[in-house]
Amino acid sequence: MSMVSPESRKSEVSMTNNALRTNLADNVIIALQALKKGDMAIVENQKIFEVMEDIQAGHKIALESIAAGEKVYRYGEPIVEATRTINRGEWVHVHNTRPVPSDMTV
Amino acid sequence: MEFNGYAREHGGYGIRNHVLVICSVNCASGVAQAINRALPEVVPVINGYGCGSSGHDTVVMLRTLAGIANNPNVAAVLVIGLGCEGLGAEHLANSIKGKTVECLVIQRDGGSAATTKRGIELAGRFLSLARGQKRVPVPITKLVVGLECGGSDAFSGISANPAVGAAADLLVEAGATTILAETTEMIGTAHILRRRAATPELGEQIEKLVNNQEKKVRHALGEWAGMVITPGNIEGGLSSITEKSLGCIEKGGTTPINEIVGYACRPVQHGLVIMDTPGYDIDSMAGLAAGGAHIILFTTGRGTPAGFPAVPVIKVCSNSTTFKNMPGDIDVNAGTIIEENKSIEQVGQEIYKLMIRVANGELTCAEKNLSIPFNYLKEGPTF
Numbered sequence: 142m143s144m145v146s147p148e149s150r151k152s153e154v155s156m157t158n159n160a161l162r163t164n165l166a167d168n169v170i171i172a173l174q175a176l177k178k179g180d181m182a183i184v185e186n187q188k189i190f191e192v193m194e195d196i197q198a199g200h201k202i203a204l205e206s207i208a209a210g211e212k213v214y215r216y217g218e219p220i221v222e223a224t225r226t227i228n229r230g231e232w233v234h235v236h237n238t239r240p241v242p243s244d245m246t247v
Numbered sequence: 248m249e250f251n252g253y254a255r256e257h258g259g260y261g262i263r264n265h266v267l268v269i270c271s272v273n274c275a276s277g278v279a280q281a282i283n284r285a286l287p288e289v290v291p292v293i294n295g296y297g298c299g300s301s302g303h304d305t306v307v308m309l310r311t312l313a314g315i316a317n318n319p320n321v322a323a324v325l326v327i328g329l330g331c332e333g334l335g336a337e338h339l340a341n342s343i344k345g346k347t348v349e350c351l352v353i354q355r356d357g358g359s360a361a362t363t364k365r366g367i368e369l370a371g372r373f374l375s376l377a378r379g380q381k382r383v384p385v386p387i388t389k390l391v392v393g394l395e396c397g398g399s400d401a402f403s404g405i406s407a408n409p410a411v412g413a414a415a416d417l418l419v420e421a422g423a424t425t426i427l428a429e430t431t432e433m434i435g436t437a438h439i440l441r442r443r444a445a446t447p448e449l450g451e452q453i454e455k456l457v458n459n460q461e462k463k464v465r466h467a468l469g470e471w472a473g474m475v476i477t478p479g480n481i482e483g484g485l486s487s488i489t490e491k492s493l494g495c496i497e498k499g500g501t502t503p504i505n506e507i508v509g510y511a512c513r514p515v516q517h518g519l520v521i522m523d524t525p526g527y528d529i530d531s532m533a534g535l536a537a538g539g540a541h542i543i544l545f546t547t548g549r550g551t552p553a554g555f556p557a558v559p560v561i562k563v564c565s566n567s568t569t570f571k572n573m574p575g576d577i578d579v580n581a582g583t584i585i586e587e588n589k590s591i592e593q594v595g596q597e598i599y600k601l602m603i604r605v606a607n608g609e610l611t612c613a614e615k616n617l618s619i620p621f622n623y624l625k626e627g628p629t630f
Binding site: 157171172173186197201213215216218219220234240 | 438482483486487488490493497584585588
């Protein structure tokens with residue numbers, strides 16, 4: 142039996158996801174729309190944390206703290222590695238990551 | 248799980264019962280088009296080459312044209328040749344097995360007008376035969392589905408490709424075959440695809456295939472290689488080539504890779520198979536059709552109307568804007584994952600169910616629009 146009260150369930154259903162996790166092994170989520178600093182990231186109908194900076198649609202947000210040298214996972218696979226500590230809720234892109242050294246670069 | 252298809256002589260089953268009019272050389276295309284004007288139900292395959300090609304290109308050409316004619320969705324074939332071309336019409340006709348085939352040659356059979364008249368008679372007869380054939384129940388294990396993407400955008404890797412991947416997983420679970428195409432779109436993921444291979448030997452082959460494609464692209468395009476192999480659009484949020492290509496190969500789902508086949512070659516294994524095709528959609532679809540694909544699942548971000556002769560193409564769009572901008576061109580809007588909270592699995596189910604309806608005869612947008620561009624891989628110069 143569900144422990145969620147009808148009221149809270151209603152509010153969950155009306156909540157629109159604004160980010161997506163492509164795989165359970167991922168440590169980033171993808172913004173489905175442009176998010177502003179301080180917005181709540183909503184994934185799978187749950188508010189998970191405040192976004193630390195403005196994020197464009199299609200860009201990645203750290204789901205947990207990622208230490209320098211640690212790999213960033215999307216689709217359950219390593220896509221880049223962090224060049225410095227990336228805190229939860231921060232934008233993850235080319236400014237704070239680099240290709241995994243053994244991978245192909247342009 | 249079953250669908251209703253047309254039984255073929257050599258054990259295959261088609262989901263369509265098309266009569267193909269195929270020209271062995273472009274010089275004969277006027278006759279093929281005239282037959283098509285008289286009989287709009289036939290499917291014309293207008294071969295742009297057929298002469299003046301290298302030995303390697305001629306081998307690929309014959310394999311592709313014969314492969315498309317041998318596709319299980321084709322009931323009968325009329326080959327139209329000129330007579331003096333490099334790729335002989337009779338030779339092509341002899342490579343088509345297990346179905347009704349006739350061959351007309353313009354220089355031999357009295358010129359364009361007489362060949363057209365005779366062609367209309369023959370193709371008309373083929374059409375009545377095809378109309379008389381009834382569908383029979385077929386296990387879904389016989390189904391072969393090609394996976395393709397074109398005109399991708401920043402959302403392709405978020406919505407449309409993972410949703411098609413979910414549908415591909417359902418197909419493999421049901422015992423069908425899926426073919427992931429477009430080697431160019433795999434550049435940067437060789438090490439990941441290697442891990443997903445069913446055997447270590449196959450893993451090595453995949454890695455070699457993708458790395459060779461990268462070399463080929465770099466050699467051919469030089470300083471412009473970046474247009475193909477850089478993250479299509481850093482502004483769109485992609486941080487590495489690996490991330491970009493992973494978004495493309497999401498279409499293949501999560502099951503092990505059981506085989507690699509060359510361009511326009513038929514897979515032997517079931518489950519997920521890779522075909523070595525270029526990234527250009529029309530050339531890639533020709534490889535898939537020749538490899539025996541019954542249906543192609545085609546994801547797009549920017550939107551494309553392109554279907555393919557004899558093979559129903561299901562368009563899955565990554566965003567609602569394109570879906571609304573191109574009414575009647577897109578079959579499934581995976582943008583609902585972004586705007587309507589639908590899960591990837593839900594849209595994957597929608598695609599799967601639509602695919603079964605299409606297998607049973609429901610027409611896709613591209614079929615309704617008669618959008619059947621034709622072209623195929625040609626690597627060398629024309630002489």
